[in-house]
Amino acid sequence: MRDTTPALSRRRLFEIIGASVGGAAAYQAMTCLGHAEESPYRGPIKLDGDSKGASVVILGAGLAGMTAAIELEKAGYKVSVLEFNLRPGGRNWSLRGGDVYTELGGATQTCEFDAGLYLNPGPWRIPYHHYAILDYCHRFGVTLEPFIQLNHNAYLHSANAFDGKPQRIRDIKADFDGGVAELLAKATKKGALDDAVSTQDQAILLEALRSVGALDKDFHYRAGEDSAAHRGYAKHSGGGLGAEPIAGEPIGLHDILTSRLWRGLQSFLLYDFQTTMFQPVGGMGRIGEAFARQIPDRIRYGAKVVAIQQNDSGVAVTFEDLAAGGAVRAARADWCVCALPLSILSQIPVNVSERMKSAIDAVPYASAVKFGLQFSRRFWEEDEHIFGGISYTDLPIRQISYPSTNFNAGGKGVLLGGYTFDGPNSYEFTAMPPAERVKRAVEFGAQIHPQYLTEFENGVSVAWSRVPFTLGCAGDWSDEARKAHYSDLCQIDGRIVLAGEHASYIPAWQEGAILSALDAIQRLHKRVVAS
Amino acid sequence: MKVAVLPAIALIASAVIGASSVAADDASLKSAAMSHGWEFGEQGGVELFRNVCAGCHQVDGRGAVGAGRYPRLADDEKLASSEFITSILLGGLKAMPPVGDMMSDAQVADVINYVRTHFGNSYSDVVSAADISAARRRAASVP
Numbered sequence: 001m002r003d004t005t006p007a008l009s010r011r012r013l014f015e016i017i018g019a020s021v022g023g024a025a026a027y028q029a030m031t032c033l034g035h036a037e038e039s040p041y042r043g044p045i046k047l048d049g050d051s052k053g054a055s056v057v058i059l060g061a062g063l064a065g066m067t068a069a070i071e072l073e074k075a076g077y078k079v080s081v082l083e084f085n086l087r088p089g090g091r092n093w094s095l096r097g098g099d100v101y102t103e104l105g106g107a108t109q110t111c112e113f114d115a116g117l118y119l120n121p122g123p124w125r126i127p128y129h130h131y132a133i134l135d136y137c138h139r140f141g142v143t144l145e146p147f148i149q150l151n152h153n154a155y156l157h158s159a160n161a162f163d164g165k166p167q168r169i170r171d172i173k174a175d176f177d178g179g180v181a182e183l184l185a186k187a188t189k190k191g192a193l194d195d196a197v198s199t200q201d202q203a204i205l206l207e208a209l210r211s212v213g214a215l216d217k218d219f220h221y222r223a224g225e226d227s228a229a230h231r232g233y234a235k236h237s238g239g240g241l242g243a244e245p246i247a248g249e250p251i252g253l254h255d256i257l258t259s260r261l262w263r264g265l266q267s268f269l270l271y272d273f274q275t276t277m278f279q280p281v282g283g284m285g286r287i288g289e290a291f292a293r294q295i296p297d298r299i300r301y302g303a304k305v306v307a308i309q310q311n312d313s314g315v316a317v318t319f320e321d322l323a324a325g326g327a328v329r330a331a332r333a334d335w336c337v338c339a340l341p342l343s344i345l346s347q348i349p350v351n352v353s354e355r356m357k358s359a360i361d362a363v364p365y366a367s368a369v370k371f372g373l374q375f376s377r378r379f380w381e382e383d384e385h386i387f388g389g390i391s392y393t394d395l396p397i398r399q400i401s402y403p404s405t406n407f408n409a410g411g412k413g414v415l416l417g418g419y420t421f422d423g424p425n426s427y428e429f430t431a432m433p434p435a436e437r438v439k440r441a442v443e444f445g446a447q448i449h450p451q452y453l454t455e456f457e458n459g460v461s462v463a464w465s466r467v468p469f470t471l472g473c474a475g476d477w478s479d480e481a482r483k484a485h486y487s488d489l490c491q492i493d494g495r496i497v498l499a500g501e502h503a504s505y506i507p508a509w510q511e512g513a514i515l516s517a518l519d520a521i522q523r524l525h526k527r528v529v530a531s
Numbered sequence: 532m533k534v535a536v537l538p539a540i541a542l543i544a545s546a547v548i549g550a551s552s553v554a555a556d557d558a559s560l561k562s563a564a565m566s567h568g569w570e571f572g573e574q575g576g577v578e579l580f581r582n583v584c585a586g587c588h589q590v591d592g593r594g595a596v597g598a599g600r601y602p603r604l605a606d607d608e609k610l611a612s613s614e615f616i617t618s619i620l621l622g623g624l625k626a627m628p629p630v631g632d633m634m635s636d637a638q639v640a641d642v643i644n645y646v647r648t649h650f651g652n653s654y655s656d657v658v659s660a661a662d663i664s665a666a667r668r669r670a671a672s673v674p
Contacts, residue, residue, distance in 0.1 A: 084597075084598040104587070104589075104595035104596075104597050104601065105589050105595055304598055305598075340598075341626075342625075342626060343599060343625070343626035344598045344599040346599075346625040346626060347599040347600065347625070348599075361625045363626065364623045364625075364626055364627060364628040364629065365626040365627075365628070366628070367586070367628065394567075396565045396566075422628075423566075423569050423633070424565070424566035424568075424569065424570065424571045424572070424583075424633055425565055425566060427571075427582070427583045427586050427630065428565050428566060428582050428583070428586075429565075430586030430587070431581060431582050431583060431584075431585045431586035431590075440565075463586065465586055465587050466586065466587070466595075467597075468597025468598060469597060469598045470598075471587075471597065471598070471599050471601065471626060472626055476628065
């Protein structure tokens, strides 16, 4: 029944993409299909003109809130930031050994990872075209390293294909490309494309197909040195006697098509996941920490906002001081940049226009779950020669990501043991106690890596719908809701303006949060200068 | 608001719902297979509630409080209106996603009937799969 309306069938498309490659890809597709614009960031913003000593209270010390605070302070504003957590960063967050995390419902986990190992429960990779966050990392001294998205030697896996045996991405990609190229070459030579392709172009097309599809001189894709140059060998080249390589037998196109493993290839083609991607050395949380160092003493932690009221002369924010047993306090300022997630803001009394209030209430928050699993040794490197990258599966864990750092050095390691985004499995994992979640992730992962059963040491799990400071992962805009409400959400309403990934066309990405904040404070500043 | 149904029918309905919740013990729920694809595989109100709703509203229906809160479903007078809870499951409310999108009509009806007869709630009118189907049609036809 969900497929009977056009709106839902479009949503369904994203769900199918999500089903095959993980939900982040579905989000990615959403941004790409609708709005393929590159990041408009062109360098540090300049807030020229007199800020007149105006004060701004900023709600939320995530990347959006801290971007606003840093840039407004630089422009001469008196800024103060209220933050619910006892640390900066918001969803920019790394869990390390010794960290204690209590989720909604009261379950507490103590992360038992060894020194240097971590899980990024929220954002974990940065595309090369997210110019703003890359520039801030550069300016604030956050060291980046490559994040490996595509590893040809990682796996594509389905419980129902190839007897549940994981397949190397290299084999599926080379054999799919080769099989399709051979088909197309055959059709070309039979004249089936005569109406569509000129004779001259057909000759070029055949050469192109041979090149990208690894076809042999007869335009066949079959075991031999041509296909082996793409898919690798059954027996690798060596040195000395008996060193000659042996080409492997490609997987037939029928088997690849019916296995559905080709669905996993899309995650390497999508714009947001293309090479080069980055991660901060030591965990994504290093970015939030670096932002906070720019505004020492400006962030008040343990402050739970409970009301936001404005009038002609200013904004009063009522908050509970959690360190003082919830004592009610007030912060006043001339202006307010509210960077709280809509999941929180929609529950707080705020006197903005009906239209903005409707917009605040219009955005459901996605359910997402991540798992960090520590193993006694890096068996994926030692046994399987998988150095970074992601294996995709149709099991409820959806994916396993291997660490993109400390390669080939032995020792322990932490895998991202699963990452679900929307869909039933996200809700089901969320409903389990953390220990049960981790247990399930180990059981599912063992279907791909049997070493899990002997090498697993400890794990943590973050279900975003149970995260006390967000009650969800990210704003899950539908196209219809965006059309009806997005513009209202982004207006300056009296003395209040919103910022965050939810006020961007790059939802669920840190870049969206930063660009949203920059746009909001530029407009706010213009208003102050003109007033 | 639904008109109150005949007491005899209500009695039978509660008996059936009660029986299903007794039959499903905690251990069997925990070992239940997870859903495949993008529709919930859980059947019956108790299983749906524990594997879906409880993630946020908690297994005892008491909700949770952080920077924001998840409303309690226990002793909830708003549940007197079956239309209200139906509209939330099918359309979402604020940050709550429309989880009924991933359920059949019968599943939505089952979990609504379960919540409205447990956790201190005792609303005797029963929601049917046909009611949910009609509500979906009404929602889809809104211009």
